[in-house]
Amino acid sequence: MNATSRSGNNPKCPDMVLYGGPTSPFARMALVLGRELGIPFRYEVLNIYTAEFIDRLNPLRQIPTLIVGGDTAYYDSRVIFACFDRLSGRPSMLPGDDDAQATRIALLLGLTEACLHYRMEIIRPDGARSDETIAKQSQRIERCLDHLEGIADRIVEGPLRLEQIVAGCALEYIDFRFSTAWRARCPVLSDWSATFSRRPAMVESRPDE
Ligand SMILES: N[C@@H](CCC(=O)N[C@@H](CS)C(=O)NCC(=O)O)C(=O)O
Numbered sequence: 001m002n003a004t005s006r007s008g009n010n011p012k013c014p015d016m017v018l019y020g021g022p023t024s025p026f027a028r029m030a031l032v033l034g035r036e037l038g039i040p041f042r043y044e045v046l047n048i049y050t051a052e053f054i055d056r057l058n059p060l061r062q063i064p065t066l067i068v069g070g071d072t073a074y075y076d077s078r079v080i081f082a083c084f085d086r087l088s089g090r091p092s093m094l095p096g097d098d099d100a101q102a103t104r105i106a107l108l109l110g111l112t113e114a115c116l117h118y119r120m121e122i123i124r125p126d127g128a129r130s131d132e133t134i135a136k137q138s139q140r141i142e143r144c145l146d147h148l149e150g151i152a153d154r155i156v157e158g159p160l161r162l163e164q165i166v167a168g169c170a171l172e173y174i175d176f177r178f179s180t181a182w183r184a185r186c187p188v189l190s191d192w193s194a195t196f197s198r199r200p201a202m203v204e205s206r207p208d209e
Contacts, residue, residue, distance in 0.1 A: 016041040018080070019065045021048055023207040025112045025173040026077040027064035032165045033081055035201040037088035041066075077109075081162055093161040101163055104148075104155060108166045111144040112173055119177045141178055149186035156192040168196040176207060 018034060018041050020027025031043055048054070048063050057073035058065045066074040066083060074083050085094050095101035118137035121129060148155065148167075155167050171193045174182060183190040196202065 015069050017067045018043050019046055019051075019054065019063050019067065021045060021063050023176070024048075024063050025116065025169050026109075028173075028205045028207075029166050029169045030064040030066070030077050030080045030084070031205045032169060032199075032201040033093065033162060034084045035204065036160060036165065036199075037084055037090060037093065039084050039087055085162070093165075095161075095163065100154075101161075104151065105163050105166055107144060107148065108163070108170045111141060111148070112166075112170045114140040114144065115170075115173055115178050138178075141174065142182070145174070145182045145186055145189075149189050152186070152188035152192070156188065164196065168193060168199075168202055172197060172202075172206070 016039075018027070018030060020031055020043060022045055034041055046054075046063070048061060051061065054061050054065060057067060057071070058075050060075065062075065064075065064077055064080055066080045068074065074080055082094065085092050095105060114137045118134060118141065121133045121137065124130075155163060167189075171189060174180075197206075
């Protein structure tokens, strides 16, 4: 199998494997949620571009993919969040019927997706890169960050929940793949992110690169 184990695996539950990548923000969100909820699963890092064995289970061949019992796959990240939340038996970390919170999560996931598209465009070879796409994704990222700072109190207050995990991973991904310049003009989010990023599950899952 084209995958390597990562620290923090739990041998008590060999039947549940979460596949992620070395830098995937969506896989990191699922990993952090699972760890925070105390879900016993193994985490395997793979190169999604060569991991053909995944195709049979998840024809999208994307990460995160959760494999249960060796042959049942759950994806995408939102489905895995719900699986983990239900399996934990703990008070739910999902937004439930709080549509405003669900919308903030959608915004944070959209921000992450915009940053991923930005990154994929930036690394295309000379001649294939589209300045238009880069500008479009950059503007979307900046708009999302400004909007999020305006509603930051709603994100940073209250108990640990999926919304905060998605926010913490999304903001670090912006630092990692886009820019840290947002921190100067988004002080509430920036300060909160600096504290949140010290949680053990965030430290354990931080990309090495
Ligand atoms: N909507 C999916 C997006 C997952 C996604 O885009 N994963 C990326 C890595 S961050 C991936 O697998 N890329 C490989 C590819 O699409 O070929 C989710 O939320 O899980």
